[in-house]
Every structure is written in C-alpha cells, then in structure tokens.
Amino acid sequence: MSAVRLAAADGDDRGGWRPDLEDRTARLESAVGAVLDARRSRLAGAERVAIAPDAHYPFHPSTGVVTDPAVVGAIAAWLDRELDVDLAVVGRSDDRIAFDRTASYLEYDRLADRFDAALIDLADVPKRNEYRAAGGRSVALTVPEPLLDSRVIAAPTLRPTAGGEVAGAARTLARLVRSTAAPARVAVAATRAIDPDLAVLDGTVAYGDGPVAANAALSGSVPAVDAVAASLFGRAVDDDAVCSALLPESARPVDVENPDGIDLDALEERLSGGRLPPAGDTHPVVSNAYRLYAAASGDAVPPQLER
Amino acid sequence: MLSQFRSRAGDSRTLSVGVLGVGNIGTVHLKSALAMPDVTVVAAADAVPANRDRAERAGVERTYDDYATLLANEELDAAVVALPPFLHAEAVERAAEHGVDVFVEKPLARSTEEADRMLETAARAGIAVGVDHTLRYQPDVVGVKSAYEDGDVGHVPYASITRLNDGPLGRPPAETAPPSWPLDPDAAGGGTLLELGVHCFDVLEWLFGELEVRAAATGRTLDIDVEDAATVLLRAPEAGTTITLHCGSYQWEELPEVNTRLRLEGIAGTITNRDHLPENFYAGAARAALENVASRVGVADRTVFGPTFYLQAHYDALADFLEAVRTGEEPPVSGRDGQRSLALAERAYDLAAETATDEVELPEVRP
Numbered sequence: 001m002s003a004v005r006l007a008a009a010d011g012d013d014r015g016g017w018r019p020d021l022e023d024r025t026a027r028l029e030s031a032v033g034a035v036l037d038a039r040r041s042r043l044a045g046a047e048r049v050a051i052a053p054d055a056h057y058p059f060h061p062s063t064g065v066v067t068d069p070a071v072v073g074a075i076a077a078w079l080d081r082e083l084d085v086d087l088a089v090v091g092r093s094d095d096r097i098a099f100d101r102t103a104s105y106l107e108y109d110r111l112a113d114r115f116d117a118a119l120i121d122l123a124d125v126p127k128r129n130e131y132r133a134a135g136g137r138s139v140a141l142t143v144p145e146p147l148l149d150s151r152v153i154a155a156p157t158l159r160p161t162a163g164g165e166v167a168g169a170a171r172t173l174a175r176l177v178r179s180t181a182a183p184a185r186v187a188v189a190a191t192r193a194i195d196p197d198l199a200v201l202d203g204t205v206a207y208g209d210g211p212v213a214a215n216a217a218l219s220g221s222v223p224a225v226d227a228v229a230a231s232l233f234g235r236a237v238d239d240d241a242v243c244s245a246l247l248p249e250s251a252r253p254v255d256v257e258n259p260d261g262i263d264l265d266a267l268e269e270r271l272s273g274g275r276l277p278p279a280g281d282t283h284p285v286v287s288n289a290y291r292l293y294a295a296a297s298g299d300a301v302p303p304q305l306e307r
Numbered sequence: 308m309l310s311q312f313r314s315r316a317g318d319s320r321t322l323s324v325g326v327l328g329v330g331n332i333g334t335v336h337l338k339s340a341l342a343m344p345d346v347t348v349v350a351a352a353d354a355v356p357a358n359r360d361r362a363e364r365a366g367v368e369r370t371y372d373d374y375a376t377l378l379a380n381e382e383l384d385a386a387v388v389a390l391p392p393f394l395h396a397e398a399v400e401r402a403a404e405h406g407v408d409v410f411v412e413k414p415l416a417r418s419t420e421e422a423d424r425m426l427e428t429a430a431r432a433g434i435a436v437g438v439d440h441t442l443r444y445q446p447d448v449v450g451v452k453s454a455y456e457d458g459d460v461g462h463v464p465y466a467s468i469t470r471l472n473d474g475p476l477g478r479p480p481a482e483t484a485p486p487s488w489p490l491d492p493d494a495a496g497g498g499t500l501l502e503l504g505v506h507c508f509d510v511l512e513w514l515f516g517e518l519e520v521r522a523a524a525t526g527r528t529l530d531i532d533v534e535d536a537a538t539v540l541l542r543a544p545e546a547g548t549t550i551t552l553h554c555g556s557y558q559w560e561e562l563p564e565v566n567t568r569l570r571l572e573g574i575a576g577t578i579t580n581r582d583h584l585p586e587n588f589y590a591g592a593a594r595a596a597l598e599n600v601a602s603r604v605g606v607a608d609r610t611v612f613g614p615t616f617y618l619q620a621h622y623d624a625l626a627d628f629l630e631a632v633r634t635g636e637e638p639p640v641s642g643r644d645g646q647r648s649l650a651l652a653e654r655a656y657d658l659a660a661e662t663a664t665d666e667v668e669l670p671e672v673r674p
Contacts, residue, residue, distance in 0.1 A: 019528070056481060057479070057481035058476055059476070059478075059479055059481070060528055060529060063479075065479045095484065096481055096482070096485070097481075097484060097485060101487075104530060105529045105530055105531055106529065106530070110530075162480040277479055277480070282562040282563060283561055286562070286563055290614060290615075293613070293614060297598075297613065299610065299611060299612065299613050300339070300611055302338075302612060302615060302618055303330075303334035303338075303361070304562060306361065
C-alpha cells in the first residue's frame with residue numbers, strides 16, 4: 001500500500017484570492033512544509049532539486065488551471081531552509097508560448113531571484129534518449145538532462161485535462177519530454193525515466209468545472225498522488241490509463257494521511273466529472289448551430305468559427 | 308483641404324476596397340465588405356500566410372504579404388486598416404499618398420500625439436478617416452440611447468459601464484500562440500484602456516456629451532507590461548451625470564456571450580443594455596436564417612453575421628463609413644472621435660499614475 005500526506009492551507013476569515021505572491025507563499029509555507037516534512041526521507045542526500053510545476057500557459061493561478069507559483073515558492077522555501085540544495089524551476093517552451101514568457105507573467109522569475117534558483121527552459125538544454133516500457137512496449141523519449149541529473153519534484157495542480165483525465169504529476173512530466181508515442185504511454189514512460197522523488201499537488205485552488213478553493217496540499221509518490229487526484233474527479237484508478245499503469249495492485253488502495261480533517265468527500269462532489277472549458281472561442285454547440293445557420297442562409301461565418 | 312475627399316461626393320459607383328490586415332477582426336471587416344452591395348473587395352494584405360489563405364477562401368481576388376505593396380498596386384477608394392496599432396500611422400500615411408480613405412480599427416493610434424500627426428497627414432491629403440468604435444452600433448446600446456433620449460427615466464445622476472473580455476491570452480484550454488504585441492506597450496500604446504476603454508469613452512460621450520476624467524486606477528492580474536484592468540471616474544457636466552467605467556482584459560469569454568454592461572440610473576428608474584439585447588442566440592440564428600433565405604427570393608433584406616449582434620455592429624460601422632465615402636460626408640465616427648477617446652484614455656493614465664505615486668508616498672506615521 002502507498003500513502004499520501006494531505007495538509008490544509010492556512011485560511012483566514014476573509015477568503016478570496018490574495019494577489020501578492022509573497023503573501024500567498026507565506027500563507028502556504030506551513031501546509032507545504034507539513035507535506036514535505038512527511039516525505040523528508042525521499043529527498044535525503046539531494047544536492048540539486050528541480051521543481052516541475054504545471055506552468056503550461058500563463059493562465060491566472062487563481063483559477064487552478066496552472067500551479068500557483070506560491071506553492072512552488074513554499075516548496076523552494078522549505079528546500080532552501082531544510083536541505084540547502086541547489087534549486088531549479090523547470091518548464092518547456094512549446095509551439096504556443098515560450099517558457100520565459102509564461103514564467104515572467106506568472107512571476108517565476110521573482111521566485112527564482114528570491115531563492116537563487118535557476119529558471120530552466122527545458123527546450124534549450126541538452127537531452128538524452130531514453131527508452132522505457134509502457135503499455136507492453138518500449139517508448140522512445142527525448143529527456144532534458146536536468147530531469148535525469150537532478151532530484152525531481154513534480155508540482156501539478158488539481159485540474160482535469162482537456163480530455164477529462166486528471167492532469168496530474170505524470171502528465172505534467174510528460175509535457176517536459178519529447179516522444180511520438182501516444183500521450184498516456186508517454187506519461188508512463190516519462191515518469192519511469194525521470195523517476196521523480198516526489199509529487200506535491202497544488203490543491204489550494206482546484207479546477208473542476210470552474211475554480212474551487214480547496215485549500216489543500218498533498219504529497220507522495222507520483223502514482224499515489226495522481227491516483228488520489230483522479231479519485232477526486234470521480235475516476236477510479238483503472239479508468240485512467242496512466243494511473244493504472246503506474247500504480248501496481250500491490251500499492252492499492254492509497255492511504256491518505258489527513259490530519260487536518262479535510263473533507264475529501266465534499267471536494268470530490270465539487271470536482272467530480274469536471275472538465276476544462278471546451279476548445280475554441282465559442283461553445284461547440286453554438287459553433288455547430290452557427291455553421292448550420294450559415295449553410296442554410298448563405299451568411300458569413302465569423303473567423304472564430306473557421307478553425 | 309479635403310478636396311480629394313469632396314471630389315467623390317455624390318459618386319454612386321461601386322467602391323473598391325482593400326483590407327490591410329486580415330487577422331480576426333480584419334476578417335470580420337473583409338467578410339462584411341464582401342457582403343455589401345456596391346462594394347468590391349479587390350485585395351487584402353497580411354504578413355501571415357494562413358491569414359492570406361483564409362482571405363482567399365473568403366473570396367478576395369488578390370492578396371499581398373505587405374500592405375504598402377497593396378496600396379501601391381491597387382486602385383482603391385477606401386482601405387480598412389486592421390493592422391496592429393503600431394502600424395496604423397504608417398498605413399494611414401501610405402494610404403494618404405495614394406488618396407485612399409481609411410477606416411481604422413481602434414485604437415486609432417497609440418497616443419494622441421500620433422493620432423494628431425495621422426489626422427494632419429490625412430487632412431493634407433484630403434482623405435477621410437473613420438474609426439471602428441462599434442459599441443454605438445450595437446442594438447443594446449442603441450436601445451439605451453433611445454430610451455435615454457426619450458426621457459424614460461428622467462435625469463440620470465449616475466451611470467456605469469463595464470466591458471470585459473479575455474484579452475490576448477485567452478482562456479483554457481491553451482490552443483494557439485498568443486500574439487505578443489497586445490502586451491507590448493510600445494506596440495499597442497497601452498493595455499485594456501486602449502483595447503476596450505476607448506470603446507467605452509466613445510459611447511459615453513455619444514450618450515452624455517463631453518466627459519471629464521476625475522480619477523482613475525489601473526491594475527495587472529499577471530506580471531505583464533500593460534494594465535489589464537482599469538477603473539475610471541468620469542463626469543459629464545452637460546448631462547449632470549457621474550460615471551464609473553471599468554474595463555478589463557482578464558475575464559474568460561465564451562462567445563456568443565459578451566460581457567458589456569451599461570446602466571443608467573435615472574430618477575424614475577434604470578435603463579440597462581441587458582433589457583435591449585437581442586433574443587437569445589438560437590432564436591436569433593433561426594430568425595436570421597429565415598430572413599436570409601427569404602432574401603434569396605427577394606422578399607427581405609439580407610443580414611450579415613445575423614445571429615451575432617456585435618459582429619453585425621462591425622458590419623454596420625463599416626457600411627456607414629463607406630456610405631460617407633460614397634456621399635462625401637464626414638464619417639459618422641471620425642478620426643476626431645478616435646483622437647478624443649485616446650485623449651480621455653491618456654488623462655486616465657495620468658491620473659492613475661498620480662494615484663499610484665500618492666500611494667507610494669504616504670507620509671510616515673510618527674508618534
């Protein structure tokens with residue numbers, strides 16, 4: 001059986017979002033410290049730690065669609081204080097946006113300055129080819145060296161993907177490597193190749209069908225954390241190809257240490273079945289209705305509906 | 308002055324139009340112009356090949372990868388300038404060299420200084436300048452103006468306007484690369500005050516007469532180089548109305564819903580644009596489809612972008628501009644209107660900067 005450790009973020013009477021990054025970081029240090037303390041042994045002997053947040057695009061962190069940089073700041077503060085390791089925060093540019101742009105908009109550059117951490121765009125570093133089994137076959141991966149040469153903490157946010165699966169730690173790591181294999185197999189193989197020491201799930205703000213102030217942090221192995229996150233979206237481990245491949249039967253069920261008594265049933269009720277908004281500028285139902293209308297009437301189709 | 312412009316007065320021939328920039332809004336203008344009677348879109352220009360391909364699919368005869376070549380090669384009566392703001396002045400200058408009237412996407416320019424130079428150039432060349440301030444063409448806003456002018460609520464001591472969208476970064480899931488220029492103050496001239504605020508200033512002066520900016524505050528929800536939120540306190544002395552304006556490029560938007568709210572608080576009640584919105588999207592689509600089918604057999608006028616009132620507003624704004632070109636009248640939303648909106652935005656920036664400075668310089672509390 002595997003275990004995860006849950007902690008409640010410090011709340012106050014006011015609620016709502018605090019826009020100041022340092023203020024949020026300070027408020028999260030207790031909860032993040034608690035979940036890291038519980039997994040201290042996993043990081044023993046670490047000299048260099050790479051933190052891999054979900055920073056795939058500069059969406060506002062109050063929505064839960066990306067990891068709150070304050071959670072990464074709280075992880076960095078704990079590592080700096082408790083282990084005195086060299087720190088890096090990693091992300092990867094893609095064909096939509098450069099990582100330095102995302103990092104700047106989300107204030108990761110300020111965090112990096114504060115903790116003397118490196119801010120690394122994994123698109124620009126040396127890579128190695130790795131081969132790992134997934135789905136009964138070998139998957140070829142191109143893995144950035146910092147993910148192979150550092151101890152790695154994956155720091156996903158609690159949200160679904162566009163396809164409705166849990167975004168999770170494994171899929172966060174998968175975005176950092178290159179492979180032509182199917183996405184689920186890449187996530188499994190990437191997790192096996194990178195072999196992260198820990199996952200710290202940002203559940204401060206989750207995203208179900210919209211933002212949810214969950215005020216929680218969770219730590220454990222990548223498979224265990226992803227399994228718990230999937231369950232919060234109402235998905236059994238076997239319903240998720242990545243979770244089921246990474247979490248062996250012998251490790252199930254995942255034991256959740258919940259000393260703060262966070263109401264997981266209530267959270268699951270709010271998140272279950274959650275999905276990101278539909279792709280495109282308009283809802284697919286509206287797009288289809290418009291195309292039907294345009295075909296019948298001969299009217300012009302707005303450019304937003306032509307994609 | 309305006310000799311070239313006036314020489315076309317009373318000309319009822321088909322107008323030749325070029326579209327400079329066929330991104331999203333440029334494509335709306337292109338498709339609008341293509342659907343207009345007595346208008347021929349002879350060419351479009353865009354630096355992005357995919358945009359040119361889309362323009363060709365829409366039915367434009369020729370495309371160019373730069374607008375200056377289009378202006379040099381084509382015989383145009385008017386050009387739509389739907390380029391990023393940092394290219395507006397240069398595009399108007401090139402159009403002026405060729406005696407082509409221009410319909411410029413908002414903001415007219417990046418500053419009043421740039422707008423003034425642009426309008427001087429246009430005046431010297433005798434070309435007309437129109438600006439795409441479309442809020443005043445939206446049926447819900449027209450409804451508010453009509454109710455106000457009919458005296459439905461009497462005196463209006465207070466009004467508010469809010470315009471929000473999701474700006475260049477969009478909403479999840481992330482699909483396409485966001486353009487960089489809207490977040491570059493040198494390229495865009497500013498943030499949401501120039502993107503959305505200028506629309507609000509324009510419609511408020513249209514409603515209440517000349518405005519005075521009394522106070523302003525701006526904000527950024529991400530660590531970006533331009534403001535993505537702005538709140539402005541205004542006074543309309545002639546109407547005796549105090550107004551709050553809020554605009555922001557931070558809120559996820561899912562079309563066809565648009566977050567534009569205009570409320571006039573009068574002595575006898577409230578006028579709100581929500582009471583003047585067209586019926587829901589599906590009903591609107593069904594009605595417009597029936598009308599357009601009927602238009603094919605000649606029993607009704609054809610509508611363009613029928614179910615989407617805000618795109619129809621763009622059509623109407625361009626149609627009004629081209630009608631002014633055809634008749635030799637001053638465009639209904641002129642370059643001066645565009646310059647005026649910029650002046651109000653600049654005053655708001657100045658006051659916001661003073662407010663921010665005041666906050667930094669709070670006196671130290673001593674025992």
